[in-house]
Amino acid sequence: MARSKKLLDRRGEVAAVDYKFTGEEPKWADFESIGYEEYWQRQAKAFRFYTYYLETADMRPWILEWMGNNEYNNADIDAIRKVAPCWITSTVGKLVRMLQRGMPDLHPESDEVHAKKIAAGESPPKPRPVTDFIRSEIRESISIYHQTKSSAPKEEEDKKVKKPVIPPMERLRSKVQNEVISHLDTLLDGVAKVQRDDTATTMPNLDVSMLLRSGGIPARGAKFVVDWLTDHRDEFVAATNKKSEEAEGYSYLRKPQLTRIIANFDKMIEDAKAHGKTTRKPRVKRPKSAEKQIKKLKYLKEDEKYSLQSIDPVALPFSQRAYTFNTKYRQLTIYQARVADGLSVSGTTIKGFDEKKSITVIVRKPEDFLPLVLAGTVKKIDNLVKTLKTKPQPANGRVNNNTILLKTFDKV
DSSP states (O other), X not given: OOOOSSSBOTTSSBOOTTHHHHOSOOOOTTGGGOOHHHHHHHHHHHHHHHHHHOOHHHHHHXXXXXXXXXXXXXXXXXXXXXXXXXXXXXXXXXXXXHHHTTOXXXXXXXXXXXXXXXXXXXXXXXXXXXXXXXXXXXHHHHHHHHHHHHTSOOTTTOTTOOOOOOOHHHHHHHHHIIIIIHHHXXXXXXXXXXXXXXXXXXXXXXXXXXXXXXXXXXXXXXXXXXXXXXXXXXXXXXXXXTTSHHHHHTTTSOHHHHHHHHHXXXXXXXXXXXXXXXXXXXXXXXXXXXXXXXXXXXXXXXXXXXXXXXXXXXXXXXXXXXXXXXXTTTEEEEEEBSSTTOOEEETTEEESBOTTTOEEEEOSOHHXXXXXXXXXXXXXXXXXXXXXXXXXEEOOOBOOTTEEEEEEESOO
């Protein structure tokens, strides 16, 4: 999930760094001209947008501002300010942000649409304002804050009393409820709003994989989502049997609509299970520093006969190409790295070189040839080596007290 270091841009909107993928923050300035269906579609889009960019803690200031404008007392505001983010449902922050940007608390056509569904023999849930949900969740968060505060140890009473510890799985269950299942609850609301003339392809759906990733839910937390989805999916499957009790509750849905909803739930269950099988990537062993690698390296620092001086051996590790010269046998060795990480050194041996491309060749007149090597580029040295009449042999990586470290290249 992409994260912006700066929450808001200079226009005061959530900084949509991945706007090509998510779009800009949904606007509600035209709420008077928004139809009933478009209202719910835009709300769903806004949920996805805020889930992608924001954590619950990011939205707390908006909730506090909304509370201050809606007759909450200072004690309640202070409770929401201090309560742990895990006890604040992220949906509250998202809905508050939508209201602050102009979203209607309840669409003007809600009662009319509800009446039509009743007249058609359906039993949809009664529409209620968004603020009813917000106030209910805030009330619950305030209650939790006071419970945890009252159960906290008081030093003057008993210094040995420990703070109440929430079991890890309960903490995880709460996090899944706040970050994922609360959004899935809105999915059921969407199912309740389906019209008989809606096409099957428009049936409510959510990207569960994105919700799990953006909510930071570990693999073991996916089980709670799978269980929730399976329970509701079984309910929809039961509704396909016209003699069942579930069939009466979902009688307003046509068979193609019900079939697509079941398919959507199957896909969400599959995605949640896949998240549950996510395994941690194997730890990549960090390479030793160049200084540690060359600690035991034995080499010839200086040779008077050929007027040669070794470079600092710290340049060997991680280089892409290295040149050494054995003064005893007049052998020039060229090492080409096998991988992008370059060469490495272990003890007195150079490692990580390409065995097919790395060679050792005897130089008959080192005093004439080696100055050209020291002054040349990779390409020029390759051309120089081709002029030698001695047959190249495979490099063996060994470095000893007769070996001069001529030069290295970090890029080739």
